[in-house]
Amino acid sequence: MNNYDPDKSPLIEMKGVIKEYNTRKGFFCRGQNKVLALNDIDLSIQKGEIFGLVGQSGSGKTTTGRLLVKLEEPTRGKIRLKGELINDLCGKELQKFRSRIQMIFQDPYQSLNPHLSISETIMEPLIVHNIGTMESRREKIIKTLETVGLLPGEAFYNRYPHQLSGGQRQRVAIARAIVLDPEFIVADEPTSMLDATIAIQLFKLLTRIRDEFNMTFLFITHNLAAARYLCDRVAVIHEGHIVEVNTAEQIIRNPEHPYTKKLIEVQPGFRYNR
């Protein structure tokens, strides 16, 4: 699968992005330590791509995603959406940006508010962005539930998260992410807490959403097999730096960077079966 066209301009772009965190040295010590979570990230994703970001724990995957959706700000460097700098957005422009970009989190048990029904969960972004009337919101929510495979939509409308399986909860999280018809979605290890058959169903769902709505995804994973299944291109991140970008197939068959080779060695089934 490849939706990448080298001649197209990027939908989203990071240039020279650095993210430093200050942490306290310890309970009894004064002063701060600096953690360099991202070290000079360059990344460029095209419209309609499912772009994988693969790396080991602590390599900076979630930090990259959080910066792209502006949950956090970079220490240095530039981030652009359709050529427009997002670093300094504020007020109305920032609110508009927030409707164009969404994030799906790893843990479907933590990411949904247990006190909100499924319809309230999906309605929240429509209320925040003042979209639709009560009637049109209900219709939109039912349609979105059906798009993510929760059928019939009415049957899920008044349920609560504790009445759903992990896979169904993650479908609700996806419904909440797509209800505003965003241009770009960051999916941070959305299937790592689910079993393999449910993960495959969700991969098919993400692919269908991409195809139907021409949406663009950053798919964060530590699992190269998942990236190979789902992604057009993959970036390998190591210690906060992108070391290699290519199709998943090329990365697995002809890894260029020594870290990528190591990553492949530790993936079950990949060492002998390329």
Ligand SMILES: Nc1ncnc2c1ncn2[C@@H]1O[C@H](COP(=O)(O)OP(=O)(O)OP(=O)(O)O)[C@@H](O)[C@H]1O
């Ligand atoms: N809020 C924070 N304060 C201090 N350090 C942080 C913070 N968030 C992340 N870090 C550090 O930044 C680095 C990258 O973290 P990040 O969560 O992006 O990694 P990751 O690749 O998503 O890991 P995982 O696969 O375990 O989710 C780590 O060293 C982490 O400890």
Ligand SMILES: [Mg+2]
């Ligand atoms: Mg993470």
